[in-house]
Amino acid sequence: MADLPHVSNWVHGSHTSPTSKRVTILNPATEAPIATIDSTPQEAVNEIVLSSLDAFHSGKWSKADSSERFSVLSKAAILLRSRIPEFVELETLQTGRPIREMRAQLARIPEWLEYFASLARVHEGRVTPFKGPVVNTLTRSPVGVVAQITPWNHPLLIATKKIAAALAAGNVVIVKPSELAPLSVLRLGALFKEAGLPDGTLQIICGYGRETGKYLCENAHLAKIDLTGGLATYKAIAPNASTNMIPITAELGGKAPVCFFPGVEIEDAVKAALFAGFIASGQTCVTGSRLLVHDDIYDAFVELLVKRVTALRVGDPTDDRTQIGAVINKAAVERCSSFVERAVQDGGTILCGGKPTSVDGKGFFFLPTVIAVAESSHLACNEVFGPVIAVIRCSNEQEIIRVANMTSFALGASVWTNDFTQAHRVAEQIEAGIVWINGHHLNDPSSPWGGFKESGVGKENGIEAYESYTKVKSTVINYGVKPVWFDDEVGNARYG
Ligand code: TXE
Numbered sequence: 129m130a131d132l133p134h135v136s137n138w139v140h141g142s143h144t145s146p147t148s149k150r151v152t153i154l155n156p157a158t159e160a161p162i163a164t165i166d167s168t169p170q171e172a173v174n175e176i177v178l179s180s181l182d183a184f185h186s187g188k189w190s191k192a193d194s195s196e197r198f199s200v201l202s203k204a205a206i207l208l209r210s211r212i213p214e215f216v217e218l219e220t221l222q223t224g225r226p227i228r229e230m231r232a233q234l235a236r237i238p239e240w241l242e243y244f245a246s247l248a249r250v251h252e253g254r255v256t257p258f259k260g261p262v263v264n265t266l267t268r269s270p271v272g273v274v275a276q277i278t279p280w281n282h283p284l285l286i287a288t289k290k291i292a293a294a295l296a297a298g299n300v301v302i303v304k305p306s307e308l309a310p311l312s313v314l315r316l317g318a319l320f321k322e323a324g325l326p327d328g329t330l331q332i333i334c335g336y337g338r339e340t341g342k343y344l345c346e347n348a349h350l351a352k353i354d355l356t357g358g359l360a361t362y363k364a365i366a367p368n369a370s371t372n373m374i375p376i377t378a379e380l381g382g383k384a385p386v387c388f389f390p391g392v393e394i395e396d397a398v399k400a401a402l403f404a405g406f407i408a409s410g411q412t413c414v415t416g417s418r419l420l421v422h423d424d425i426y427d428a429f430v431e432l433l434v435k436r437v438t439a440l441r442v443g444d445p446t447d448d449r450t451q452i453g454a455v456i457n458k459a460a461v462e463r464c465s466s467f468v469e470r471a472v473q474d475g476g477t478i479l480c481g482g483k484p485t486s487v488d489g490k491g492f493f494f495l496p497t498v499i500a501v502a503e504s505s506h507l508a509c510n511e512v513f514g515p516v517i518a519v520i521r522c523s524n525e526q527e528i529i530r531v532a533n534m535t536s537f538a539l540g541a542s543v544w545t546n547d548f549t550q551a552h553r554v555a556e557q558i559e560a561g562i563v564w565i566n567g568h569h570l571n572d573p574s575s576p577w578g579g580f581k582e583s584g585v586g587k588e589n590g591i592e593a594y595e596s597y598t599k600v601k602s603t604v605i606n607y608g609v610k611p612v613w614f615d616d617e618v619g620n621a622r623y624g
Contacts, residue, residue, distance in 0.1 A: 139328075162222065178349065200245075268599065273299070283309045376585065384415060386400065386404045415517075471505060477501075572589070
C-alpha cells in the first residue's frame, strides 16, 4: 500500500502537497488498490474557493478576449486527442468498463472542447425590441467561481463537458470528481495548463462527497453548482445553495423507457435493447432499463433477447472482446442483488442472469439480467444503475405511452418504429428531456442534455449550457426620448 501512487489536488497550476487523510482508489475488476487521492478538509476547500475568487477578479480569464478562450480550448482539444490511448487505459482501470467502450467514448470527448471553443468565439449578444427610440443591448458575462461535482460512470466525458462550457464562458472552475474514479479528471489540470489556461482558472480537488463535496457546495462564494449524481446528493446540497442564492444545474437519475412497436425487425430491436440496457453495465443515467414491448412482437422479441443477453461476454475489461465489464463497487453488486430479490417478491420472472459473478474469483461483476415484471413493480419504477433491466408487455400504443410516463424520472426515452407518424405521435407524448427515435444514447456537444421531474434541472451541452454559465445584463440606451422628470407637470410618468 505504501508504494501506491498518490495523485494530489491540482490547484493554481500545480499538484499541491498531499493531504494527511487520503482516499484509496480500487480497480473494480480486480479489487486491487491502484492509487490514493487527497481528502481535502474544509479549511483547504474554503481557501481554494477564496483564491479562485481572486483568480476570477484578476480578469486573466474572465476578461480575456473570446479569441483567446477559443484558442486555449482548441489547443486542449488537440492535446486530449493526442493522448486518448493513455486516458482510455486509465478510465478502464478505474471504472472497470470494457476498453472497447472507453475507446469509443473517449475518442469523441475532444469534440466538447471544440464545440465550446467555437461557441465562445461566435456567441453573440442581442438587441431587444423596446418602446420608443431606445436600444437595449443584452450582454453576457461569466458568473464567477463555479463548482462542478462529477460522477464515476463517465468520469472524463462528464467533467470535460462541464469544464468546457464553463471555461468557454469565462468562469473559474473548481471540479470535485467522484472519489471512486477521479484519476482521469486529475490529469486534465496539466493538460489545460499546457494549452495555455492561466493558473488558478481550473482547480481539481478531491475527497468524499459527504466531506469535501459538501464543504465546497456549502461555500457562499460560489456563483453556480453543476452536479451530475444522485437525487439524494441534489437534496443534500440544494437547501444551502438556495439560502446562498446559488443556482444549480443537476443531471440526476433516470429510468429510460425503450419502446418497441410492431413492424421493427426483431433482430434490430434486440440489438437496440442490448446497447440501451447494458452499455456501461447499465450504469448510465439514460440506461434503457425498461423495455416496453408491444404485445404483437413481445414473444419473439423476448425469446431472442434472452438468447443474446445470455451470450454477452462478461469479463476482464482490458480484454478487447469483453462486452460487459465490472460495476463500480461492492455496494453496486449488492444493490443489483437486492433489486433482483425484490423483483421476484413482486411476482417478476427472471429470464436470464440475476446474480453476481467474478473473474478469477475477484471483482465486482453482475450478470446481465432481464426480468419480466408488471408495469408498477419496484424494478419497473426505480433506478438500479446496474445491468438489471425490466421487460414489460404492453397491449397497445396508448399503454406504452402511459407506462413510459409513469415513473418519477424523465431523462431519456427511445421509440423504435418504422411508422414515422407513430414515431412523432409517441415522441411528442413522452415526458423526457431527450427522446430518441430509432436510436438510443445518441449524444452531441450541441444537443442539450438534461431531464425533467426527479431527473434534474437545467441542461448540459449546447447553447443552453453555455448560457447557464453566464449572467445577462440589459444596457438600455436612450437616443431620443425626452426624459420625463420627476417634477414635470405630467407627473410621475414612466416608460413602462
Ligand atoms: O452518486 P453521488 P452515487 C445516480 C444513480 C446512482 C445514484 C447514486 O441513480 O444510483 O446516483 O450514485 C458527490 N455534497 N447517479 O452514490 O453520491 C460525490 O462525491 C456534495 C446518476 O455514486 O451523487 C460524487 O463526486 N457532493 C449519475 C458525485 O457527488 C456530494 C451518475 C456523485 O456521487 C455529496 C452517478 C454531498 N453531500 C450517479 N454527496 C448520472 N446522471 O450519470 C456525494 N457527492
